[in-house]
Amino acid sequence: MKTVLIIDDEEKLRSLLARVIKAEGFEVIEAGDCKSGLKAIENPVIDAVLCDVRLPDGNGVELVPMLKSRNPNAEIILLTANGNIPDGVQAMKNGAMDYIVKGDDNDKILPILDKAVEKSQLQKKVKKLEAIVSSKFSFDAVIGNSQPIQEAINLAKKVAPTEAAVLLTGETGTGKEVFAQAIHYSSHRADKNFVALNCSAFGREMIESELFGYKQGAFTGALKDKRGLLEEAHNGTLFLDEIGELPLDLQAKLLRVLETHEFIKLGDTKPSKSNFRLIAATNRDLKTESEQHRFRADLYFRLNVFQITLPPLRQRIKDIPLLLDFFLDYYTKQTNKPNPGYTADFAKALERYAWNGNIRELKNVIERAVIISDGKLDISVLPSDFRDTVSTASESLSSFSMESVEKQHIQKVLNHSQGNRAEAARLLEIGIATLYRKIDEFGLGKSGKQ
Numbered sequence: 427m428k429t430v431l432i433i434d435d436e437e438k439l440r441s442l443l444a445r446v447i448k449a450e451g452f453e454v455i456e457a458g459d460c461k462s463g464l465k466a467i468e469n470p471v472i473d474a475v476l477c478d479v480r481l482p483d484g485n486g487v488e489l490v491p492m493l494k495s496r497n498p499n500a501e502i503i504l505l506t507a508n509g510n511i512p513d514g515v516q517a518m519k520n521g522a523m524d525y526i527v528k529g530d531d532n533d534k535i536l537p538i539l540d541k542a543v544e545k546s547q548l549q550k551k552v553k554k555l556e557a558i559v560s561s562k563f564s565f566d567a568v569i570g571n572s573q574p575i576q577e578a579i580n581l582a583k584k585v586a587p588t589e590a591a592v593l594l595t596g597e598t599g600t601g602k603e604v605f606a607q608a609i610h611y612s613s614h615r616a617d618k619n620f621v622a623l624n625c626s627a628f629g630r631e632m633i634e635s636e637l638f639g640y641k642q643g644a645f646t647g648a649l650k651d652k653r654g655l656l657e658e659a660h661n662g663t664l665f666l667d668e669i670g671e672l673p674l675d676l677q678a679k680l681l682r683v684l685e686t687h688e689f690i691k692l693g694d695t696k697p698s699k700s701n702f703r704l705i706a707a708t709n710r711d712l713k714t715e716s717e718q719h720r721f722r723a724d725l726y727f728r729l730n731v732f733q734i735t736l737p738p739l740r741q742r743i744k745d746i747p748l749l750l751d752f753f754l755d756y757y758t759k760q761t762n763k764p765n766p767g768y769t770a771d772f773a774k775a776l777e778r779y780a781w782n783g784n785i786r787e788l789k790n791v792i793e794r795a796v797i798i799s800d801g802k803l804d805i806s807v808l809p810s811d812f813r814d815t816v817s818t819a820s821e822s823l824s825s826f827s828m829e830s831v832e833k834q835h836i837q838k839v840l841n842h843s844q845g846n847r848a849e850a851a852r853l854l855e856i857g858i859a860t861l862y863r864k865i866d867e868f869g870l871g872k873s874g875k876q
C-alpha cells in the first residue's frame with residue numbers, strides 16, 4: 427500500500443488532488459492546516475506528504491522539519507501557488523524532497539509521488555534490516571547467565587560507548603568475535619562499517635595490502651586503486667582477530683596509524699586519514715609474547731588499555747543447558763525439523779566434557795547431533811569421546827560408597843587371579859576366610875570367576 431498525506435487548506439483543490447491520486451492506486455489522508463497535518467503525520471503508514479506552503483496557521487517550508495522529526499521516513503513535497511527560489515532552497519535545506527509550483531508543474535506531481543513513495547519504503551526496509559542486524563549482533567545475542575560471562579558482558583557494555591581500543595583475550599571459540607560485534611553495534615559507530623581481518627589467515631604482503639590498500643601500479647598485479655580496510659573502517663570499527671600473528675614490521679605500522687590516524691597506501695606519496703576504533707583479539711598471552719620479543723611491547727601497552735578476558739566453556743558449565751537449548755532451537759529451525767528435545771544423559775554428557783574448542787565445538791556437536799538424530803537427542807548421537815566420558819563418569823559415580831569400591835576391587839583381583847581365591851586373598855592381603863565372607867556378602871561368587 428502507498429499512502430499520501432495532503433496538507434492544504436483549499437478544500438476544493440485538496441479533494442480534486444485526492445481524487446486524482448487515489449485513481450492512481452494511492453491511499454490518501456487529508457489535513458487542512460499545520461496542526462492537523464502534524465497530528466496525521468504520526469501515522470507510520472504515510473510514505474509521502476504533499477504540503478501547501480501557505481497554510482492558515484503557519485508556513486509549509488517551516489513545517490518540514492517538524493513533519494520529518496515525527497515521521498523521518500516520509501518524503502515531503504511542497505506545493506506553492508507562486509514559487510520563488512529562496513523559498514525552494516530553504517525547503518530543500520529543511521529536508522523536503524521537492525518543491526513544485528501548482529498549475530505549472532501539475533503533470534510532475536504523480537511521477538514525483540511515485541519516486542517519493544519508493545524512496546520512503548526503501549528507507550523503511552533498510553531500517554528494519556538494520557534493526558535485525560543490530561539485534562543479531564547485540565549483547566542480547568551473547569548467551570550465558572554464569573558469573574564469568576556476565577562479568578565480561580558488563581565490562582564490554584561499559585567500554586562499548588567509549589572510543590577506547592579493546593583487547594579481547596580467551597581460548598579459541600570462546601566468543602571473541604561475537605563480543606567485538608556486540609561492542610561495535612552498541613557503540614555510536616553502529617551505523618558505520620564493522621570491518622574484520624584475521625591476521626593468521628594471510629601472509630604478510632596480503633595483510634599489508636588488505637589493511638592499507640594500494641594505488642594502481644604499486645606492485646605487479648595492482649591493476650587499479652584499492653581501498654584498504656583502514657579506509658573502509660573510517661568512523662566505524664576495525665576488528666583484528668589473532669593480532670598476535672601480525673608480523674612485527676606491520677605491528678610498527680599499525681601502532682603509527684593508531685597514534686596519528688594517518689596511513690600511506692602502498693604506492694601512494696600522501697597520507698590518508700581514517701578515524702576507526704580498534705578492537706583486537708588473541709588467544710595468545712601477549713604479555714609473555716612481548717617479553718619474549720615476539721610482539722611489540724609498545725603496541726601491547728597501546729592495546730592493553732581495556733582488556734576483556736572471555737572465560738572458557740569449562741569454567742561456565744552452568745551455561746551449557748542454555749546454550750544447548752539455544753543451538754538446538756537454531757539448528758532444528760535451520761533443518762526444518764521439529765525440536766526433538768534431549769535425554770538427561772545427553773545434557774549430562776555435555777556438562778562433563780572438557781570443551782577445548784569451547785562454544786564453537788559445542789555448536790558443532792549440537793549441529794551434528796541434530797543432523798544424525800531421528801528423535802530425542804541421546805548419547806548415541808554424540809562422538810565417541812563423549813560416550814567414554816559418560817561411562818567413566820557413571821563408573822566413578824557407582825564407586826562413591828566404600829562398599830562398592832571394595833566390591834569392585836575384589837572382583838577385579840578375582841578376575842586377575844582368574845578365579846583363584848587363594849591367590850586373590852594373597853594379593854588382597856586378607857585371610858582366605860575373610861575373602862569367602864566378602865564374596866558371599868557381595869554376591870561375587872555368582873558372577874565372578876571362581
Ligand SMILES: Nc1ncnc2c1ncn2[C@@H]1O[C@H](COP(=O)(O)OP(=O)(O)OP(=O)(O)O)[C@@H](O)[C@H]1O
Nearest residue numbers: 567568569570597598599600601602603604785786
Ligand atoms: N555467548 C555466545 N552465545 C552464542 N553463540 C556464541 C557465543 N560465543 C560464541 N558463540 C558462537 O561460537 C562460535 C565461535 O565464536 P567466535 O568466532 O566469536 O569465537 P572466537 O573466540 O573469536 O574464536 P577464534 O579465536 O577461533 O577466532 C561462533 O559461531 C559464535 O556464534
